[in-house]
Amino acid sequence: MSEALIITPLYDREAPGGLAIIMTEVVDLGMIDLRGLPKDKKFMDAAKAALGIALPTAPRTSAGMGDIVCLWMSPDQWLITCPRKAVGGLLAKLNASLEGIFSLAVDMSDARTIIRLEGDRVRETLMKGSSIDFTQSGYEAGTVRRMLFGEIAAMVHVVSEKPDVFHLMVFRSYAHHAWDWIEATAMKGSEVEFLSSAEAPPVV
Amino acid sequence: MSNKPYRVPTAGTGGTVGRVIDRSQMIDFQWNGRKYAGYEGDTLASALFANGIRVVGRSFKYHRPRGVLGFGSNEPNALVGVGSGNRQEPNLRATQVELHAGLTASAQNAWPSVEFDVGQVNSLASRLFPSGFYYKTFMWPQSFWKSVYEPIIRRAAGLGVAPEGPDPDTYEQFNCHCDVLVVGGGAAGLAAAEAASANGARVIIADENPQFGGISDIAGGTIGGEAQSKWIAATAASLAKSGNVHVMNRTTVVGHYHHNYVMMFERVAEHDPNLLSSGAPRHRLWKVRAKQVIIASGAIERPIPFANNDRPGVMLSTSVRAHLARYGVTPGYRGVVFTNNDDAYRTATDLLAAGVPVGRIIDVRAEPSGPLIEAAKSAGIEISAGSAICGLNAKSGGKHITSVKMAPYSTSGRVSGAEEEIACDFVAVSGGWNPVVHLHCHNGGKLDFDQKLQSFVPKPHADPVVTIGAANGTFGLGDLMTEAYAAGDKAGKAATGSKAAKAAAPKAASETEGNLEAIWFAPATGKYNEGNKHFIDYQNDVTAADLELAQREGYESVEHTKRYTTLGMATDQGKTSNIIGLGVLSGSTGKPIPEIGTTTFRPPYTPFSFGSIAGTQVGKLFHVVRRTALFDWHAEAGATWEPIGDWRRAYCYPKGEEDKHAAINREILTVRNKVGLLDASTLGKIEIKGPDAGALLDRVYTNKFSTLKPGRGRYGLMMNEMGFLFDDGVTVCLGENHYLMHTTSGGAERIVEWLEEWLQTEWTDMKVFVTAVTEQWSQYGVAGPKARALLEKLEGDVDFGADALSFMGMTEGTLAGTRVRVFRISFSGELSYEIAVPSHNGRAFWEKLLEAGEEFGVEPYGTEALHVLRAEKGFIAIGDETDGTVTPLDLGLNWAVSKKKADYLGKRALDLPHLAAENRKELVGLLTEDPNEVLPDGAYAVSEVSEKLPMDMIGQVTSTYWSPTLNRSIAMALVKQGRAKMGQKITFPVADGKVVRAEIVDPVFYDKEGERQNV
Amino acid sequence: MLVITCPVCGVEGEEADFHCGGEGHIARPATENPDGISDDAQRDYMFMRKNPKGVHFERWRCDRGCGKWFHACRDTVSMQIFGYYGITQRPPAALLKKADPLWQAHFEAAKKPSAKKAKS
């Protein structure tokens, strides 16, 4: 397949000046949606054999090794990310390994886009669109959380901390909406600085 | 009338006057079009006082001149419009508007000016405005409702002026969680926040004012042996610095909801144009989940109604004191204090200390005593105990007070005996305190009547929310600090599980105060008429007489009285008036106040901006627009759009001068004669796999799918358990136990959830996985006699031969360098394929299709052509032929409804009497008598056209189009027993008395044998 | 706005992140015996609900999270939530004790020999 044919949903978008975070579209990651039963040892072993890592079974966690990262989506569903070029090979390997085992693996590389958000203000920017408080404990590196973002279904993956790097994943049809939303809420000057040390307030 | 300035000089006051203003920073502002100056730190109200302006508005009903009564958010009178043009904001309280350079503000509800007001005629004619005035007056005749009464009411009812254009500022919302949320930043709130924070809790403390401290600056008392203010400043600073307490000023907690969901309105930048222009949102709406809520919202002073108590210059005692202490202003040059409690004595002594003479303290109590009374006496202020104000004299149309009349008052509520006139130009009045119980009550909190306070205090709440301090009726500073520390510590521990030692409350003390004496109403000695109004609700102009009249007319319930008189229904929601109103009702009914009950407290506590409610969702973020991979291509091709769900689909592609109809007709004929391309990417796509996949399909579709062979597809219908059709589409078999289901565009998310629901909740033994893949694939229809020729031009390994890929077949392969799934299905009746390609390749592949099709005259077609093409073939569309009450049998789709399968969704319901009945509506085709007449969509067929309504309706049009293929109109309709009426004519009364007649025919209008798709 | 905790993935979230699926424990007659369903039984299945004023058993879905269905025990007046349990499970005894008497009667009837499956 020719790479030149690929047009990602946000191909024409560039972050405007004046943002308090760094925002880019991730174009080189592919995604595979994998279903299977965690209590089915054959499935877990076969998946591990194909992926090289054990699928994480703890809710909202991820596991990664090298280029392959497995994100927990549901007790019987994972999203596997890997370099876009490697998706075809990995999917074939998974399907071969899972032959005859109750499971379903599909290429979802084009179904979603990933917006990479970096900087100290990422957490509170997301809190302007989601009911989740990312400043609480429980959102350390590796955490995965599906959520309602603005009006749309989305998922975040805390890729790393210090500085915070988050992947915001949305279905491709919503990519512009999500991008516009973050542009609107991440502008410098609108920082909340929630629960950070502040100057004394005026008193009567 | 000359406007005398009322700014008190600092000299000789020991720095206790004008604490929050900076006299070195002059600020220019505009009021009613004229330029004035104030100081940095002023509110609009204080700056107006400083400029000698006491009339700031006109009352709502009688248009009486009104001045400032309170301070902060409890102000009922001084509603002003701030800003201009698209930044005009109505109904702000002048006592909360912070002065900044360039501020423009104007009075409301006054025409042509606040000084001279035409509406004041209402006041002269006030006998015409009794309670229930609107109900009594605007009744008959009915013909007047719309043309006469409504315009009058609308003109009179408006408060303020709306902005002229789109708001140029930004607004946003913020969601967060905290362990403890403290409402109110006075002594109690800060103490509770400190105690909670000592347990390591994440704390938010919010106060609606620019400055923290509540009324600590004017309440007296000491904490840790020093003035309250010192402790307040130190504590607020250390909490802000701590990093686990978010300290928020200018933030009103406007609502408390289930499970401690709290809404807070933060005025981030409206007070500071520099902040606003640096990118800060004007307002921010906070949605907070708090594990524990502590309400320390204080109390609101209530006035004592007396004759003409609404004259500018009559102010709440604490308001006078706060304006003096904070901004160095007074409402006049010589005051009188009218009270039923000790606290107002502080106002008198503070005024005198600042050089403002106090003509008298008028106390309704017979024998007031205590340190505050002694202090006033020793300062030389004359006290008239056991007395009440029984009248008020004013000049300049009521705008300037000249004196009050006073008479002996007895606890029985009578004034009698010798009147005395006392010269003054303002009155500070205090009738006690009402705890601010609003937030406690928003979410079902109940109240108790406190006899000592003569007001309501909170009962324990079912949610983890507790009220402390003055809001809980705790007024002594020592008790208040002890209560606040205990509540903060308890909440902090409950939220965090901390076992930290309890922080010790600092020692606090305040002067002992005597009890107040209940008084709801100081009667006038004169005649009880329109010249002697006792205002209860200032903003809605409700008087004591109105409440008594309502009682006499039989309005016993307080909820009825409220609505009849409009008591407490203005924008201040009765903050200063509700309890007094209850007191007056108590007096006139003889029932104690607790038996009268309270009205309901509803959010918001104070009005807040629509901008903050909309937040980010304005402009292009107003609502989601979902884009297919071809969105930009469609736009470039000049498509007009059709919203389908949140998607934008191309409706048609007009060329040059073409109108929509011409474009649609051209697109249809292109498909019928050449080849057309459709962006069908929005169709739902679901992969279904597992040993029981076929069995699942058999249960959710009306027809059988488990027999489907790999590479083959079948059209299926889905019913809900009521037997009603709700989705359809082609499902293909990809391999053993592996299927791909297509749903309608609207059903894409719904159906995958539907399948999951049945698998998880009912057929839990089935081994099937379903995964939505809708957006992974862009799907394009290639339809028309030249479809095969076009596709065969593309390089790849797909065999499009009639036998290799027959009707309802599918295959996978590579085409034009892209992985594809090819389906030979048809929604137009033509030779037709749908090609699915990975979405990131969507646009490139589409362009290849166009390129390959150029020699055949290929053109894109939109959703309207799609619909006409399917209607010409009599194909149903979910949402057109179905409306949630239509079964597959109603639509004549019996061939797709299995009799053999034991169980599938909706099967049993089809046998229920109402669905098996003979007289159901059935799908038929319609040909109008006049072939050029296109029936309106949804038109009703009637059994007989008659003058008398209603007519007997026997059916309705479900799809109706101009068919360029047939060169005439066509329609489909659901008609009672329609299939038995083939060949009969039915009538449709349409707009403007016109009647359209149409013949009932078979709904397949074109290519009845279906030969065109089978080539 | 309620706060709901998904017993499957442990997420505590806003009501808007969840979807209420109405009353729980409604047996679908056709799953057991597709041929012998009276019109009355079908009507009851389709339309008749307990709708108590008080403690109720409901189905909820972790709509914006793991996508799984579960049961919640909620007071329809105070909005308090007393607990959660699996979508195929019967209410724990402690929750059943709290529930409206209509529910106790429901599970008394379900104990009778004809009821094969615990879930209904």
Ligand SMILES: [Zn+2]
């Ligand atoms: Zn969940």
